[in-house]
Amino acid sequence: MTIQNLVDQYKEVSDFLNNKWPLKDHDQRVFARTMKIVEELGELSDEILTSMNLQRDTKIAKFSKQNVEDEYADVLGSLILLGIEMDMDIEKIIQRKIDYTRDRFDMEDLTQK
Ligand SMILES: [Mg+2]
Numbered sequence: 001m002t003i004q005n006l007v008d009q010y011k012e013v014s015d016f017l018n019n020k021w022p023l024k025d026h027d028q029r030v031f032a033r034t035m036k037i038v039e040e041l042g043e044l045s046d047e048i049l050t051s052m053n054l055q056r057d058t059k060i061a062k063f064s065k066q067n068v069e070d071e072y073a074d075v076l077g078s079l080i081l082l083g084i085e086m087d088m089d090i091e092k093i094i095q096r097k098i099d100y101t102r103d104r105f106d107m108e109d110l111t112q113k
Contacts (some may be wrong), residue, residue: 003091010080017081028084033082040078044071 023029047068050059083090102109 003094006023007080007084007090010077011084014081014084020059030082033078033085037075037082039079040071040074044075047071074110 018029023032046055046059047063049055049069050063051065053060080090083093101107
């Protein structure tokens with residue numbers, strides 16, 4: 001799966017969400033998508049705390065690595081949905097940021113070998 005393929009699949013999710021729960025305008029959709037990232041990040045944090053035995057015993061008893069992975073995917077998916085709503089070229093901006101990090105820390109580009 002490429003990033004573009006991921007984005008294309010989330011465009012279908014975005015269309016579905018916009019049809020099922022229509023919001024007034026673009027600003028409301030950006031706000032809703034941003035709040036969803038915060039919600040999902042909270043859920044991921046909860047799962048990570050559980051994985052570190054820093055939660056109630058009842059939560060720790062229900063821990064599974066798949067729950068952490070699912071919440072990680074929810075965070076990533078909600079970030080992609082915000083990027084789609086804001087008409088970002090997600091693949092391009094991620095590559096730009098990786099290039100920036102490589103340059104900043106003088107890292108070798110292993111994809112060029
Ligand atoms: Mg979630």
